[in-house]
Amino acid sequence: MAEKVLNIFGEEMDACCFDPLTGWKRDGYCNTDDFDHGSHVVCCEVTDAFLAFSKERGNDLSTPRPEFNFPGLKEGDRWCLCAMRWQEAFEAGVAPRVFLESCHQKALEFVNLEDLEQHAMHRLN
Numbered sequence: 001m002a003e004k005v006l007n008i009f010g011e012e013m014d015a016c017c018f019d020p021l022t023g024w025k026r027d028g029y030c031n032t033d034d035f036d037h038g039s040h041v042v043c044c045e046v047t048d049a050f051l052a053f054s055k056e057r058g059n060d061l062s063t064p065r066p067e068f069n070f071p072g073l074k075e076g077d078r079w080c081l082c083a084m085r086w087q088e089a090f091e092a093g094v095a096p097r098v099f100l101e102s103c104h105q106k107a108l109e110f111v112n113l114e115d116l117e118q119h120a121m122h123r124l125n
Helices: 048-056 083-092 105-109 113-118
Strands: 040-045 078-082
Touching: 040 083, 040 105, 048 083, 078 083, 083 105
Parallel strands: none
Antiparallel strands: 040 078
16 A cells, blocks of 8 residues: 655645646656655745746746646646745745645755745645
8 A cells, every 4th residue: 555645734745736737746746756856845836926036047937848748837827846946936035825735745854834834825724
């Protein structure tokens, strides 16, 4: 039996997005493994400001790259973002909103829970 993947609250992680299909494993979840050096573990809703910031930092998330099964993102899309990129955007004041229940527990190795909570789209009761 497969082990449950846990979110930042230590509970079973919710899906992030299936359209566009996100995740390191392109399974709709912010799962990770030893090959995911970017730690794509923060489920967020991207904004134009964040996309411009990421492009300025050398990571163009707007342009489709079909050879990598990447559709290109637009404002409002949900995406499993690299934790360190989210932290960098947070420090620059352009961090996108996050879906806490869909963030992998590994996100807490890079980002403070309080910072994620400040940018939450919704919270567990």
